[in-house]
Amino acid sequence: xxxxxTLERRQGAGAxxxxxxxxxxxxxxxxLSLAVLVAAGVPTGALFEELVVQVFLSPAGxxxxxxxxxxxxxGALAAALCLRxxxxxxxxxxxxxxxxxxxxxxxxxxxGGPLKLPLMMVAAMVGGALWILPSAFLKMWLGVSExxxxxxxxxxxxxxxxxxxxxxxxxxxxxxxxSPVFDAGExxxxxxxxxxxxxxxxALLAVIVAAVVLGWTRFGFAVKIAxxxxxxxxxxxxxxxxxxxxxxxxxxxxxxxxxxxxxxxxEFRLTQAVGWNMTFNGIVIAALARNTPIWIPVVSLFIAGLxxxxxxxxxxxxxxxxxxxxxxxxxxxxxxxxSFVTTYRVRIARRGLA
Amino acid sequence: MTMALTAWLGAMPGFxxxxxLAALGLLLCERAGILNLGVEGVMALGAMVGAAxxxxxxxxxxxxxxxxxxxxxxxxxFMAAVVVFRAPxxxxxxxxxxxxxxxxxxxxxxxxxxxxxxxxxLDWFDxxxxxxxxxxxxxxxxxxxxxxxxxxxxxxxxxMRTRKGLRLRAVGEDPATxxxxxxxxxxxxxxxxxxxxxxxGAAGAYLSVGGSNIWTEGMVAxxxxxxLALVVFAQWSPIRAIAGAAxxxxxxxxxxxxxxxxxxxxxxxxxxxxxxxxxAVLVLMAFSRxxxxxxxxxxxxxxxxxxx
Numbered sequence: 077x078x079x080x081x082t083l084e085r086r087q088g089a090g091a092x093x094x095x096x097x098x099x100x101x102x103x104x105x106x107x108l109s110l111a112v113l114v115a116a117g118v119p120t121g122a123l124f125e126e127l128v129v130q131v132f133l134s135p136a137g138x139x140x141x142x143x144x145x146x147x148x149x150x151g152a153l154a155a156a157l158c159l160r161x162x163x164x165x166x167x168x169x170x171x172x173x174x175x176x177x178x179x180x181x182x183x184x185x186x187x188g189g190p191l192k193l194p195l196m197m198v199a200a201m202v203g204g205a206l207w208i209l210p211s212a213f214l215k216m217w218l219g220v221s222e223x224x225x226x227x228x229x230x231x232x233x234x235x236x237x238x239x240x241x242x243x244x245x246x247x248x249x250x251x252x253x254x255s256p257v258f259d260a261g262e263x264x265x266x267x268x269x270x271x272x273x274x275x276x277x278x279a280l281l282a283v284i285v286a287a288v289v290l291g292w293t294r295f296g297f298a299v300k301i302a303x304x305x306x307x308x309x310x311x312x313x314x315x316x317x318x319x320x321x322x323x324x325x326x327x328x329x330x331x332x333x334x335x336x337x338x339x340x341x342x343e344f345r346l347t348q349a350v351g352w353n354m355t356f357n358g359i360v361i362a363a364l365a366r367n368t369p370i371w372i373p374v375v376s377l378f379i380a381g382l383x384x385x386x387x388x389x390x391x392x393x394x395x396x397x398x399x400x401x402x403x404x405x406x407x408x409x410x411x412x413x414x415s416f417v418t419t420y421r422v423r424i425a426r427r428g429l430a
Numbered sequence: 431m432t433m434a435l436t437a438w439l440g441a442m443p444g445f446x447x448x449x450x451l452a453a454l455g456l457l458l459c460e461r462a463g464i465l466n467l468g469v470e471g472v473m474a475l476g477a478m479v480g481a482a483x484x485x486x487x488x489x490x491x492x493x494x495x496x497x498x499x500x501x502x503x504x505x506x507x508f509m510a511a512v513v514v515f516r517a518p519x520x521x522x523x524x525x526x527x528x529x530x531x532x533x534x535x536x537x538x539x540x541x542x543x544x545x546x547x548x549x550x551x552l553d554w555f556d557x558x559x560x561x562x563x564x565x566x567x568x569x570x571x572x573x574x575x576x577x578x579x580x581x582x583x584x585x586x587x588x589x590m591r592t593r594k595g596l597r598l599r600a601v602g603e604d605p606a607t608x609x610x611x612x613x614x615x616x617x618x619x620x621x622x623x624x625x626x627x628x629x630x631g632a633a634g635a636y637l638s639v640g641g642s643n644i645w646t647e648g649m650v651a652x653x654x655x656x657x658l659a660l661v662v663f664a665q666w667s668p669i670r671a672i673a674g675a676a677x678x679x680x681x682x683x684x685x686x687x688x689x690x691x692x693x694x695x696x697x698x699x700x701x702x703x704x705x706x707x708x709x710a711v712l713v714l715m716a717f718s719r720x721x722x723x724x725x726x727x728x729x730x731x732x733x734x735x736x737x738x
Contacts, residue, residue: 082735082736083516083734083735083736084736085734085736085737102594116536164520166467166520166524168651210709214709214712214713215717218716218717219716220483220712220713220715220716221712222661223465223467223520223730224658224659224708224712225709225712226708227658227659228655228659228705228708229705229709231652231655231656231702231705231706232706235698235699235701235702236698236699236702238698239696239697239698239699242698243696281489314463356524356527356528357519359524362499363521374665383610395536396535396536396539397535398530398531398532398533398534398535398536399532399536400532401528401529401531401535402528402529402532402533402536403532404525404528404532405524405525405526405527405528405529405530405532406525407516408521408522408524408525408528409507409508409522409525409526409529411521412511412517412518412521412522412525413510413515413517413522415517415518416516416517417514419516420516420734
């Protein structure tokens with residue numbers, strides 16, 4: 077098709093072209109999403125009120141948004157740390173569930189005495205890292221595609237979660253599959269502003285550590301080289317395998333920590349609803365933030381705002397929450413389609429030269 | 431015991447058919463080098479549209495067709511993104527899954543939890559379905575079960591025994607060579623993803639129209655991801671996909687049967703089997719050179735002529 081058109085790879089697009097493309101794709105994605113909202117029955121006049129004022133400018137609304145954004149930051153780190161090395165982590169939810177399970181286990185079996193809460197968070201990170209380990213191992217030593225293995229591990233994790241909720245972790249006083257409620261010593265501190273809790277500090281800390289390590293250390297430089305050109309990295313004598321393994325395990329640990337933060341920060345118990353859709357959220361936020369840790373909190377707030385607005389649109393206009401998922405999908409598709417402009421240069425062949 | 435066995439085998443094709451249809455679609459996509467992670471969402475939309483069409487008074491076959499067309503319609507932006515604009519296939523596929531899942535939830539609220547008449551079992555073999563053990567499995571099924579099996583055989587013949595099938599495989603294996611020998615790479619990719627979207631939409635519609643005769647949000651319940659695993663399990667072969675779908679569908683049909691019989695089974699641990707098996711197959715494939723070559727060589731990568 078279209079034999080008159082040939083594509084050439086660009087040798088790195090300039091900052092201006094990158095910026096304009098990104099802004100343009102975002103504008104197209106947002107515009108289409110707003111059109112979908114209006115088509116779903118939200119009056120045009122109410123859009124600004126619902127999508128900006130209610131979720132970012134009112135103290136209570138902002139608290140809800142920040143609470144939602146907290147685990148999203150960690151989920152996005154889980155995607156971005158792996159993606160920097162071209163490792164597609166499509167199993168964020170699985171690692172998150174394992175983290176939530178490990179943190180819940182520490183809480184239910186009263187392990188660690190006075191150090192119980194920090195131990196819960198450490199256990200969550202270990203659980204997440206362990207759950208991504210088989211995918212990393214199979215990818216690095218046998219060349220098995222991580223896309224399918226992380227996905228499969230995610231499904232296995234969800235079944236394991238259900239197995240525990242209907243069994244060892246179940247609370248017999250409920251007819252609903254949920255763990256017993258956590259005691260006061262097993263909960264992250266609240267700051268008296270809505271449900272905003274200590275998980276926010278952990279998430280921001282994780283973002284800062286990731287930004288410093290990737291931007292200012294020898295390891296971060298090795299990540300950059302190994303991600304851009306693994307063969308060159310090997311030829312230059314970088315410890316590529318170690319860099320890959322550490323980054324991927326760190327990604328899994330961040331997803332696990334997200335699970336720990338959800339159960340100890342907002343839910344106070346383990347349920348099946350923990351971490352719903354976090355794989356997709358993490359990948360969308362990482363894509364919008366261009367895998368750059370510093371941008372992750374900002375983008376997480378934006379996506380969490382979408383969800384918070386979706387919850388109130390459901391109440392006031394009867395709009396399904398599926399619309400939020402659609403909007404995210406539209407924005408992501410616009411973004412990856414837009415990358416065409418920065419990746420390729422289009423040449424139109426003149427007749428006789430084709 | 432014979433009763434239970436007959437009942438289990440009789441239920442298996444109903445679980446097998448949606449997996450097989452979706453896997454056949456994905457198999458065509460992947461043979462053309464396109465990884466389609468949108469399958470879960472496209473199935474969800476197919477299930478919803480099939481139900482809505484049935485509720486609007488369409489016949490079951492027309493409703494299946496509506497589900498298939500809905501699958502194609504929602505996949506058009508994805509096709510444009512990955513085939514024409516060479517967008518990275520993994521995020522584009524996930525975006526398609528989100529758009530289609532969201533659309534099925536948003537558009538389907540009127541159709542939710544309303545039973546409707548679905549596909550009936552064929553009565554062509556009335557004498558045969560009383561055969562012990564296998565009678566119900568082979569002869570008391572709806573038409574779609576047989577259609578999906580026939581489709582699998584036809585797709586296998588087309589892929590392996592025709593010139594066009596060879597070209598499609600070449601596109602997924604080595605698009606530069608295919609291009610140089612005059613094959614229109616993008617046209618084949620568009621065709622493959624288009625037909626795949628129809629099949630995946632039909633797979634979803636079968637869940638509501640052929641299976642439960644009702645639509646509820648979330649009824650696809652991960653079957654799209656299972657179908658993705660099934661393609662790897664079947665090593666990109668349509669005939670092996672039949673065996674894989676029978677195995678995975680049989681496992682799915684077994685669990686409610688065991689529970690009904692009062693057998694104490696760790697249901698959720700048993701349900702892990704298909705996934706664990708698929709990972710085992712991936713590991714075995716990595717060790718066998720012949721199996722490694724089953725995966726289309728250019729799967730998931732963007733081809734431009736300059737790279738030749």
